[in-house]
Amino acid sequence: MITEAVPERETYLNASHGIKSWLLTKDHKRIALLYLHTITFFFFLGGIFATLIRLELLTPKGTLVSADTYSKLFTLHGIIMVFFFLIPSIPATLGNFFLPMMIGAKDLAFPRINLLSWYLLVIGGCFALYAMLAGGVDTGWTFYVPYSSNYSNTYVIATGIGIFIAGFSSILTGLNFIVTVHRMRAPGMTWFRLPLFVWSNYATALIQVLGTPVIAITLVLLICERTLHIGIFDPARGGDPVLFQHLFWFYSHPAVYIMVLPALGVISELVSVFAKKPVFGYKVVAFSSVAIAVLGFLVWGHHMFVSGQSVYAGLVFSFLSYFVAIPSAIKVFNWTATLHRGSISYATPMLYAFGFIGLFTVGGLTGLFVACLGVDVHVHDTYFVVAHFHYIMVGGTIMAYLGGLHYWWPKMSGRMYPEGWAKLSALVIYLGFNLTFFPQFILGYLGMPRRYWNYPDEFQVLHVMSTAGASVLAVGYLMPLVYFMWSLRYGPIAGPNPWGATGLEWQTASPPPAHNFDETPIVTTEAYDYAALAAREEVNVG
Amino acid sequence: MHEQAASIKSYTLVFLSLLILTAATTVVAFIDLGPLNVVMALFIAVVKMMLVALFFMHLRYSTVLTKVVVGGGMLWLGILLLLSLSDFVTRGWLPVPGK
Amino acid sequence: MDSHTETAELREQFETPAQQKEISTLGMWIFLVTEIMFFGGLFLAYAIYRREFADVFALASNTLDAVIGAVNTAVLICSSFTMVLAVRAAQIGSRKALIVFLILTILFGGVFLGVKAYEWDQKFEEHHVPGPTFHLEGTTQQGPAQLYFSLYFTMTGLHALHMIIGEGLMLFLLWHAYKRKYTPSYYTPVDIGGLYWHFVDIVWIFLFPLLYLIARHQH
Numbered sequence: 001m002i003t004e005a006v007p008e009r010e011t012y013l014n015a016s017h018g019i020k021s022w023l024l025t026k027d028h029k030r031i032a033l034l035y036l037h038t039i040t041f042f043f044f045l046g047g048i049f050a051t052l053i054r055l056e057l058l059t060p061k062g063t064l065v066s067a068d069t070y071s072k073l074f075t076l077h078g079i080i081m082v083f084f085f086l087i088p089s090i091p092a093t094l095g096n097f098f099l100p101m102m103i104g105a106k107d108l109a110f111p112r113i114n115l116l117s118w119y120l121l122v123i124g125g126c127f128a129l130y131a132m133l134a135g136g137v138d139t140g141w142t143f144y145v146p147y148s149s150n151y152s153n154t155y156v157i158a159t160g161i162g163i164f165i166a167g168f169s170s171i172l173t174g175l176n177f178i179v180t181v182h183r184m185r186a187p188g189m190t191w192f193r194l195p196l197f198v199w200s201n202y203a204t205a206l207i208q209v210l211g212t213p214v215i216a217i218t219l220v221l222l223i224c225e226r227t228l229h230i231g232i233f234d235p236a237r238g239g240d241p242v243l244f245q246h247l248f249w250f251y252s253h254p255a256v257y258i259m260v261l262p263a264l265g266v267i268s269e270l271v272s273v274f275a276k277k278p279v280f281g282y283k284v285v286a287f288s289s290v291a292i293a294v295l296g297f298l299v300w301g302h303h304m305f306v307s308g309q310s311v312y313a314g315l316v317f318s319f320l321s322y323f324v325a326i327p328s329a330i331k332v333f334n335w336t337a338t339l340h341r342g343s344i345s346y347a348t349p350m351l352y353a354f355g356f357i358g359l360f361t362v363g364g365l366t367g368l369f370v371a372c373l374g375v376d377v378h379v380h381d382t383y384f385v386v387a388h389f390h391y392i393m394v395g396g397t398i399m400a401y402l403g404g405l406h407y408w409w410p411k412m413s414g415r416m417y418p419e420g421w422a423k424l425s426a427l428v429i430y431l432g433f434n435l436t437f438f439p440q441f442i443l444g445y446l447g448m449p450r451r452y453w454n455y456p457d458e459f460q461v462l463h464v465m466s467t468a469g470a471s472v473l474a475v476g477y478l479m480p481l482v483y484f485m486w487s488l489r490y491g492p493i494a495g496p497n498p499w500g501a502t503g504l505e506w507q508t509a510s511p512p513p514a515h516n517f518d519e520t521p522i523v524t525t526e527a528y529d530y531a532a533l534a535a536r537e538e539v540n541v542g
Numbered sequence: 543m544h545e546q547a548a549s550i551k552s553y554t555l556v557f558l559s560l561l562i563l564t565a566a567t568t569v570v571a572f573i574d575l576g577p578l579n580v581v582m583a584l585f586i587a588v589v590k591m592m593l594v595a596l597f598f599m600h601l602r603y604s605t606v607l608t609k610v611v612v613g614g615g616m617l618w619l620g621i622l623l624l625l626s627l628s629d630f631v632t633r634g635w636l637p638v639p640g641k
Numbered sequence: 642m643d644s645h646t647e648t649a650e651l652r653e654q655f656e657t658p659a660q661q662k663e664i665s666t667l668g669m670w671i672f673l674v675t676e677i678m679f680f681g682g683l684f685l686a687y688a689i690y691r692r693e694f695a696d697v698f699a700l701a702s703n704t705l706d707a708v709i710g711a712v713n714t715a716v717l718i719c720s721s722f723t724m725v726l727a728v729r730a731a732q733i734g735s736r737k738a739l740i741v742f743l744i745l746t747i748l749f750g751g752v753f754l755g756v757k758a759y760e761w762d763q764k765f766e767e768h769h770v771p772g773p774t775f776h777l778e779g780t781t782q783q784g785p786a787q788l789y790f791s792l793y794f795t796m797t798g799l800h801a802l803h804m805i806i807g808e809g810l811m812l813f814l815l816w817h818a819y820k821r822k823y824t825p826s827y828y829t830p831v832d833i834g835g836l837y838w839h840f841v842d843i844v845w846i847f848l849f850p851l852l853y854l855i856a857r858h859q860h
Contacts, residue, residue: 026653105654106653106654107653107654108654109654109664109668110668111652111653111654113668171675175668175671175672175675176668178671179664179667179668179671182607182667183660183663183664183667184654184664209671209674209675210614210615210618210674210675210678211678212675213675213676213677213678213679213681213682214622214678214679214681214682216679217679217680217681217682217683218682220799221682221683221686221795224791224795228771228772229771229772230771230787230791230794230795231771231784231787231788231791232686232788232791232792232795236784237771237784237785237787237788237791238690238693238694238782238784238785238788239690239788240630240689242629243626243685243686243689246626246629246685247626247682247685247686250622250626297618297621298621298625301625301629309629310628310629310630310632310633310634310635310636311635311636311638312628312632312635312636313628313629313632316625316628548729550726550729553722553725553726553729554722557718557719557721557722560718560721561715561718564711564714564715564718564849565711567849567850567854568707568708568710568711568854571707571850571853571854571856571857571858572857572858573858574858574859575858579856579858580855583850583851583854584850586850587846587847587849587850590843590846591843591846591847594721594839594842594843594846595839595843597725598721598722598724598725598835598839599835599836599839599840604666604670605663605667607667608666608667608670611667611670611671611674612670612673612674614674615673615674615677615678616677618674618677618678618681619677619678619681619684622678622681622682622685623681623684623685623688626685626689627685627688627689627692630689630692630693631692
């Protein structure tokens with residue numbers, strides 16, 4: 001590796017110096033990096049809990065921890081991963097960095113609110129960390145009553161406050177993105193010329209704004225129930241615990257689309273660039289993001305088939321749940337059609353995209369299994385469900401996140417990551433992932449319940465496989481942490497457009513200047529217009 | 543886009559209408575209309591809401607996007623209420639034990 | 642990018658003051674939609690339990706004073722009226738009128754909160770606060786009766802919290818109006834402060850009949 005002298009050009013990284021210039025920044029790109037640090041911290045913290053869980057499950061009887069501690073482990077793993085990693089992940093890092101650039105804007109509509117969003121995530125995280133260190137919480141990330149309201153002796157309230165505050169962070173980010181996409185597009189950037197990554201983040205923002213307030217009020221009611229015993233979920237007073245579940249899942253189901261929609265947007269970008277072809281059926285893919293956002297609000301009762309919800313409601317929710325699979329499937333078909341006769345490159349981001357497509361498909365199809373009321377009665381609260389959602393969240397979202405991180409790394413840092421190591425870690429992650437989670441489908445189908453700390457001896461082989469996979473996966477995740485940091489100092493300098501991608505973010509320097517573009521771009525081409533890009537480049541060279 | 547300042551007169555008219563409707567809803571509550579009582583109460587409340595939103599909050603003069611945003615909010619509240627109530631209202635409808 | 646030095650009226654990321662105003666207003670409306678969903682959860686709980694315990698809820702509701710409730714509703718409507726006149730004053734550059742109407746809005750809001758505090762105190766005196774000392778005359782269903790009052794306190798409490806925040810916002814606007822920050826070309830904070838205030842009014846417009854007027858014909 002030749003370490004070249006970095007040219008002294010003004011970028012968003014060196015435009016101002018000192019810690020205050022970062023902690024009081026209004027620059028969406030710097031805020032994206034602040035988020036990147038925060039969510040990386042939470043990812044590895046959540047990963048530590050996952051490690052402890054898998055270590056405990058190596059043996060059928062309790063070995064490492066007590067049953068109560070085990071309950072705290074899976075609860076904290078879930079809470080940290082969902083609320084402090086997955087929900088912010090792509091929108092707050094890649095979205096924050098690139099959405100304004102992709103639409104040709106100087107910044108988001110409300111830069112100071114953007115900074116506030118980051119502080120809220122950190123403050124919420126502090127409450128969650130306090131709860132963790134003071135003794136933990138053991139209710140499961142779903143906080144069902146009456147355990148969470150009446151019986152748990154753990155730090156439910158502190159955790160609830162932390163999630164409430166983090167939820168506010170999410171709401172403000174969503175609000176910012178919606179207004180920005182509607183009103184701050186550069187001249188010529190019509191809705192149907194937007195990169196699909198923008199459409200996905202826009203659809204995600206809709207969910208953040210409409211859904212998150214409901215979990216906020218749910219947490220308020222839970223805290224009131226716990227402290228003041230208002231009785232709203234208490235059968236002794238005439239209350240109904242199932243009401244809690246309705247309120248909880250009204251948000252938490254759409255929340256899973258908050259977690260996956262931006263990932264779907266990343267994959268659209270990657271598939272196009274690394275096949276050098278426009279995304280097949282652009283409009284349909286764009287609308288499918290909005291369709292997922294809308295339909296995702298109509299299906300939450302599928303988490304409650306065995307809760308005591310009326311069978312009639314169960315039928316309705318099961319029926320509607322099949323529909324929400326359709327727009328997701330459309331994306332997969334359209335990506336496949338995009339790849340057909342494309343000029344395919346197997347750079348690391350593309351490896352992650354391929355991994356995503358396969359694993360997301362498995363996750364999505366198994367979603368249909370559990371959407372079926374009759375099947376769900378058997379697999380509810382088993383490892384089948386655990387495997388299903390990890391295929392989507394880890395096999396899907398995290399892979400897309402890593403793919404996007406690799407893809408946009410040269411733009412954000414001005415440096416290239418080491419391609420050989422990157423390809424290797426993508427492979428390690430893919431293999432580790434499947435070894436971890438595929439056995440869990442089988443475990444669940446055979447009846448292994450989730451959240452159990454011990455299990456019958458005959459399940460041990462599958463659990464050992466899963467834990468082995470988890471160790472491989474852990475190695476796979478640590479590798480990018482190391483080589484990304486390495487690349488900041490020693491990686492080759494990247495040019496403005498190392499991938500030959502369309503999109504306004506590639507038409508400015510790497511790293512970009514603080515104000516993004518030297519002149520307001522005027523957009524005259526459709527999205528993914530590689531021919532126009534080539535013509536432009538010929539003109540530049542000639 | 544510079545809006546004309548609305549006249550004090552039109553605001554006063556809306557204000558007085560709101561007061562009258564408040565009195566109306568209170569008085570009507572004391573009359574036994576059976577199931578219509580709750581319908582009347584909600585209807586009057588909706589009318590008052592529309593008056594405040596359209597005139598005091600200037601929704602009447604707002605962009606189409608703003609109106610869509612507000613409509614969307616109401617629709618989503620509707621989804622929360624109706625789809626959740628669909629559980630509670632239908633308990634016991636199907637002849638399945640315990641449901 | 643045409644860069645310009647940042648002023649309150651035209652922040653760096655916007656091209657024109659008109660764009661900034663429109664975008665700020667849109668942002669506030671979206672925030673209000675989140676508030677609709679936030680209160681919505683409480684309205685759902687209310688709808689479910691009123692349906693299930695209709696008689697007890699009616700009985701409990703009748704222990705509230707409908708006249709006080711109606712008058713308080715009128716007070717809040719007055720505050721919305723003075724608020725909209727404040728926005729109008731800002732729009733036409735009338736600083737004195739703006740200050741007067743903001744003060745009136747704050748006063749009406751204060752009266753509303755004061756009456757609310759009195760009503761809550763009454764409930765404490767009458768042992769209508771859910772808990773060990775609760776008792777509602779005229780029913781054996783003390784559990785569901787407590788549910789009504791839990792909803793009463795939670796819903797009016799959350800509303801009052803929003804009112805208090807609103808009073809804070811009004812004081813902020815008053816201070817800035819006093820410091821001559823608002824002109825006909827820049828009065829957006831007053832405008833969006835007004836939107837927030839009116840929203841809180843609308844929530845009460847629903848709370849009043851739903852909590853106070855369930856079945857007044859059944860005294």
